[in-house]
Amino acid sequence: MRFHQFILKNVFQRKARSALTMLGVGIAVMAVVALVGIADGFERSFRELYERRGVDLLVVRAGSSEHLSSSVPQQVGKQIGKLPGVRAVSPGLMDVVSFEQANLTSVLLQGWTADSFLFDNLTILDGRRLRADDDAGVMLGTILARNLGKHAGEKLEIANGSFEIVGIYESFNPLENGSAVMLISSLQILMDRPNQVTGFQVVLDDAPDKRASIERVRHDINALRSPQGRPWGIAATPTRDYVRGTSQIRMAEAMAWMTSIIALIIGIVGVLNTMIMSVFERTREIGILRAIGWRKSRVVRLILYESLLLSVVGAVAGIGSAVLLTYALTWWPMVNGLIRGDVAPAVMIQGFFIALAVGLLGGAYPAYRGAHLLPTEALRHE
Amino acid sequence: MNETPLLRAERLGKVYPDGQVNALVEVTLSIRCGEYVALMGASGSGKSTLLNLLGALDRPTSGEVYFDNRPLSQIDDPDGFRSKKIGFVFQSFFLLPTLTALENVQIPMFEGSLGARQRAAKAADLLDLVGMKDRAGHRPGHLSVGQRQRVAVARALANDPVLLLADEPTGNLDSHSAAAVLDLFDHLHRDKGMTIVLVTHGQEVAERAERIVRLRDGRICADERRLAQAARQAAATS
Ligand SMILES: Nc1ncnc2c1ncn2[C@@H]1O[C@H](COP(=O)(O)OP(=O)(O)OP(=O)(O)O)[C@@H](O)[C@H]1O
Ligand SMILES: [Mg+2]
DSSP: OOHHHHHHHHHHHTHHHHHHHHHHHHHHHHHHHHHHHHHHHHHHHHHHHHHTTTOOEEEEETTOSSGGGOOEETTHHHHHHHSTTEEEEEEEEEEEEEEGGGTEEEEEEEEEOTTOGGGGGOEEEEEOOOOTTOTTEEEEEHHHHHHHTOOTTOEEEETTEEEEEEEEEEOSSHHHHTSEEEEHHHHHHHTTOTTEESEEEEEEOOOSSHHHHHHHHHHHHHTOBOTTSOBOOEEEEEHHHHHHHOHHHHHHHHHHHHHHHHHHHHHHHHHHHHHHHHHHHTHHHHHHHHHTTOOHHHHHHHHHHHHHHHHHHHHHHHHHHHHHHHHHHTTSGGGTTSSOSOOOHHHHHHHHHHHHHHHHHHHHHHHHHHHTSOHHHHHHOO | OOOSEEEEEEEEEEEOTTTTOEEEEEEEEEEETTOEEEEEESTTSSHHHHHHHHTTSSOOSEEEEEETTEEGGGOSOHHHHHHHHEEEEOTTOOOOTTSOHHHHHHGGGGGSSOOHHHHHHHHHHHHHHTTOGGGTTOOGGGSOHHHHHHHHHHHHTTTOOSEEEEESTTTTSOHHHHHHHHHHHHHHHHHHOOEEEEEOSOHHHHTTSSEEEEEETTEEEEEEEOHHHHHHHHHHHO
């Protein structure tokens, strides 16, 4: 017989309790992996939206952490386009609308110029691309079209405006597939924000030292002034930092971590409880093991390995469930592209290490207790 | 017979923290290598306490136990020492109920250097020695009490100890099973030169040993060598 077989026997001996402990750890790990995974996926989606298009800088109103509410005069774009090192600039206006009848509460609506490079990454599945004269036209992402049950050529009411769906597109990005695109001029009228945009996406020329050129252009943009000589009060931010700083992402991450910490504490308490019970029940057995020659260190290992085993099996099940759950969630209409189906491997590994910590922390005190039982006392234990 | 003392207890005292019982008072005792000693005395006289101190399972309040002239209190790794040198047998066997006889015998070997296969082979040999080879795959619940105690003896021998300490090993056995276990002890003593200290309430059991030490209220009140008788009995049984 091997040591690990002895440990396995102990775990299998108490099937119900072992299973419940694993379930507890599993649920905790599932909560962590699913929540952190969703928050992380949201950030990745958001970043991908810019990075895949080679966007180097995002320009919004300085100091606006809630990026959706940023407002910048559209004419700034022309000035940015003339700066050295800038290859392309696209203004964007974003807003959030709801489609009550389809139970969709926050659908992203984007306004682009007809000639924007942003269209280049959209594949038209049905209908056609927006043209400069499509004042009452809108394009829907595949996920949104599916959730609304709409096709190209049909009419769609958006925030008191009546629009014709000119095309259905597919983007590389689930967030974009869950949103709608119209001309920026139409959106400005619809939202009553004349000549205002949320911000600009800026692509720079290729340069040997990209970082330095990003820094330089960023500095130039921040120094731009209105024709009256006043500063615009805008801030250019490198894509990655911009995404990091977005308040929704920060919130989602904070919430995910808060919930995770609670889940973890519950997991640790569960393992602790199981292992304390186990040590208490096996007081006599531990006394026997000590009396027939086991060292304290082996008793410690016996208990720690057992709690680790419970945690690790629970973790594997929890991670698997989290991956399935996350994937399943993407099919829920309410989600509408906000959740990615692929959980990042790093998040899964994180979940695994958290389970190891749960096993170690939950097993440490019981192991200490078990090892420090006096053999003679333990043998007298009934 | 080897005359060097294997075990020497010097002025051993044991006070249990709760109740302030003087379980042992100034016990001095010397046991030679290869000796077979029976410890007798009324219930509560301190027999188990003394046995546990001799086997480094507990520490004395005062005094010292010397094993091969080394004070036990100076040993860095008392668990390892116990594991290598001492085998314990208890009145209620203390086998692990979920393990087979063969597995139970292997438990102490985890602290040794044998590989899994060697452990199993050695355990099988030991079960053969105690006459339990054909029951190797049985769990304790499926064995008679006498058989259980023989498995427990095999387990006590797992790491080739030099000292076997048995606390009322026949206390829960019928006379027939008891005889089998005692025969086993005789064999270990006579043929393997094992040093044995056995606690018992039974005079007949004690008479199997070469020496009977009696305790009363935590003190040694008699120490009688029965070399001639033991030899006679050994001759009669063989
Ligand atoms: N762990 C303990 N805590 C407190 N008192 C103890 C403890 N162990 C033994 N005693 C007391 O010490 C004294 C000696 O006990 P011990 O168990 O050594 O006696 P014994 O001779 O083995 O008795 P028995 O024949 O009943 O087994 C008794 O008075 C007992 O109550
Ligand atoms: Mg006793």
